[in-house]
Structure formats: structure tokens, C-alpha cells
Amino acid sequence: MTERIQQFLHNRRLQGLDQGPCLVVDLEVVRDNFNAFATALPDTRVFYAVKANPAPEVLELLARLGSCFDTASLVEIQQALAAGASPDRISFGNTIKKERDIARAYELGIRLYAVDCEAEVEKIARVAPGSRVFCRILCDGEGAEWPLSRKFGCAPEMAPRVLELAHRLGLVAHGISFHVGSQQRNPRMWDGALKSASGIFTEMAERGIHLSMVNLGGGFPTKYLKDVPAVKAYGQSIFRSLRKHFGNRIPETIIEPGRGMVGNAGVIEAEVVLISKKSDQDTLKWVFLDIGKFNGLAETMDEMIRYPIRTAFDGDETEKCVIAGPTCDSVDVLYEKEPYALPISLEIGSKVLIEGTGAYTTTYSAVGFNGFPPLQSYVI
Numbered sequence: 001m002t003e004r005i006q007q008f009l010h011n012r013r014l015q016g017l018d019q020g021p022c023l024v025v026d027l028e029v030v031r032d033n034f035n036a037f038a039t040a041l042p043d044t045r046v047f048y049a050v051k052a053n054p055a056p057e058v059l060e061l062l063a064r065l066g067s068c069f070d071t072a073s074l075v076e077i078q079q080a081l082a083a084g085a086s087p088d089r090i091s092f093g094n095t096i097k098k099e100r101d102i103a104r105a106y107e108l109g110i111r112l113y114a115v116d117c118e119a120e121v122e123k124i125a126r127v128a129p130g131s132r133v134f135c136r137i138l139c140d141g142e143g144a145e146w147p148l149s150r151k152f153g154c155a156p157e158m159a160p161r162v163l164e165l166a167h168r169l170g171l172v173a174h175g176i177s178f179h180v181g182s183q184q185r186n187p188r189m190w191d192g193a194l195k196s197a198s199g200i201f202t203e204m205a206e207r208g209i210h211l212s213m214v215n216l217g218g219g220f221p222t223k224y225l226k227d228v229p230a231v232k233a234y235g236q237s238i239f240r241s242l243r244k245h246f247g248n249r250i251p252e253t254i255i256e257p258g259r260g261m262v263g264n265a266g267v268i269e270a271e272v273v274l275i276s277k278k279s280d281q282d283t284l285k286w287v288f289l290d291i292g293k294f295n296g297l298a299e300t301m302d303e304m305i306r307y308p309i310r311t312a313f314d315g316d317e318t319e320k321c322v323i324a325g326p327t328c329d330s331v332d333v334l335y336e337k338e339p340y341a342l343p344i345s346l347e348i349g350s351k352v353l354i355e356g357t358g359a360y361t362t363t364y365s366a367v368g369f370n371g372f373p374p375l376q377s378y379v380i
Helices: 002-014 027-040 054-067 074-082 101-106 118-127 157-170 187-206 231-244 257-263 297-302
Strands: 022-027 044-050 067-073 090-092 114-116 132-136 143-145 172-177 181-184 214-215 253-257 266-276 284-288 307-313 318-324 333-343 351-355 376-379
Touching: 002 022, 002 266, 022 027, 022 318, 027 044, 027 054, 027 231, 027 257, 027 318, 054 067, 054 090, 074 090, 074 101, 101 118, 114 118, 118 157, 132 157, 132 214, 157 172, 157 187, 172 187, 187 231, 257 266, 307 333
Parallel strands: 022 376, 044 067, 044 253, 067 090, 090 114, 114 132, 132 172, 172 214, 214 253, 284 318
Antiparallel strands: 022 266, 143 181, 266 284, 266 351, 307 351, 318 333
16 A cells, blocks of 8 residues: 555545545556566566556556566457557467467567467467467466466476477477466475476477577565565576576576566455344354455455455454455355454445455456446556
């Protein structure tokens, strides 16, 4: 929470505009985060993960600062271009792409694509000749609060075959990528993946194909309820691993921060709609907010992301509560397995501030489930 956000919300209430939940993102925090990444990993290019928060103001700021962009769709490519990024600063980083979307991206000038199987290589070779491709490998997401599944990436031993096919079909076998899991709180988790990448570089060189890039992925965290290491600690740990596994022949590297770039720049203001109990014997209160899983807080699924929640009653005695959203869907419960401590003095109509919500909130908000409008977003 910054003073700028506090003042914005105060003015919004004075004007009577606080009729529903809203996200406020402070661009000064985004700027500071970008500079922190650039300082911590000075020889690494930043490819901001557009999916985290594609607000035009965020993209335009990052484009001016010199950021590149990791995109997952044609729409995100167009958003990055509209923000001022040139095509050579954009990666089509989704490994699951329609061939016609690849063709359109190629027409727009995109020449860097992610793959994780032969079929995807063949699509790119047909409609984006001469492009650079990097192969994503599976990676252990241990230690991540939002671990990734096996949906993306192939086994490391399969990657040389995928990249050799790319080479044979006239593409540039450019490198390897991986992702150590979102909200990764352990800076050392990049080491194992870099060891695998180094082995693939060696095997490809033995086949006469020289890779030149390692995409270190995302995973850089933002602070929620638990402290996280500073970006500097990640930069130091990653550089040590690069030297350990690649020696003096360190490849080009890129990173794809999303949550770490914008997460702590945003705060959601919401309202308590109802406080109740389910029986006279129930020891837990239920606190219902006007925002839930379908209005932007999808990452509370399985209670993996636990957001800091601030109120005007902080400092008062607290009690454990179940927190739920407003919709008529029984899965719209945010915290029940591990109830959340909230002030006993909290009242219906009270405002609450949900911090660390600059990433993966507006883009997860439903268009109109139960008639609730999408999460309002303001960038200051």
C-alpha cells in the first residue's frame, strides 16, 4: 500500500464512486520493480509476462523502460505492439498455438517462439520460416506456492530431438526454457533446471547444433503474508548456477517476471457484505466480501495464495473467520481450510484492502458471472 494508492481511494470515496470492488495499481512501484530486475540481473533481458496484468498503462511504461514482452496469444502480441514494443522485443511464449495464429504473428514480425514437441515445431516451420525457437523442458516446481503442472514442457531428454527437428526444418534452434513454479520463494531452485539445460547444450553441440539462449522463466515472487527474498538474492543465486554449469561460456539469458513485476504494485478495495454463523454452536464466523474467486481472486484456489487483508480495525482483538465471495456458487470460498484472523470489530459495510493483488486478478475476473461486473481497474 503506497500513499498514492491511499490518496486515490480516499478521493474515490469522497466522490461517492466506491460502489464496488476495484484494483488500484501504482506505476511508480512497477518502475521500481523493473529497475530492481535490471540491476539484479544486468546481463539478462526482461520479458514481462503480459498475462499478469495487461493494463495499457503498465505495458506502455515497461516499453518505455526498455522491457521486452512474453505473450501467450495474438491479442497479447497486439497489446505489446500497441504499447510501443517492436516485434523483436516480443516472444510468443505459449507452447500451444493455432497454426493460423503463428502465421499472423509472423506477419506482425514476431520471430521468437516457444515449443515443447515436434508437432509445434512443424507448425512454425510451415508458416514462420527461419524463426528462432526455444524448447521448454519440464521442471520440478518444489517450493513454489503456485506450482505448475505437466501441461507445459517436455522431458529434458526429449528436447534435443525437438530442437534437432527445428534445425532440419530450417528454423533456428535457439535455446532452452523452463519455469520453476510461480511464487517461487527459494532462489536456489533454478540450479537443477540450469544443470539440465547445460546438458542439453552439450548434447546439441555434439550434434553440430549450437544453442545460444536460456529462458529462465518466471517464478519471481511478490510479498503476501510471508516474507520473500529480495530480487538481488535471486540474481546472485542464478548467476552462481550459470557459472557452475556453463563455466565461462554463459549463454544469453532472459527472464519472464509477471507477479514479481506488478504483484506488489496493486491493492484491491472491497466491502464486507455479510457476517454470519451457520449454527448457534458454530465457532467460526463467515465473512462475505463483494469480491471472490470469480471476481479476480482465482488464485485463492486451494488456498495457495493467501493475500494480506487490511482493515480500519487492525490492532483490535481478532478471531478466525471463513472468508467467502458474493456469488451463488459453493466453490466461491476463499479461506476455509485455514481460517483467516480478522478483527472481531469488523462490521457489515466495512472496507477491506487486499494487498499484493496487482498480478493475476483483473485477467481472472469473470465477464459477468451472476451479473457481477468485471473487476474495475485503475492505474495511477
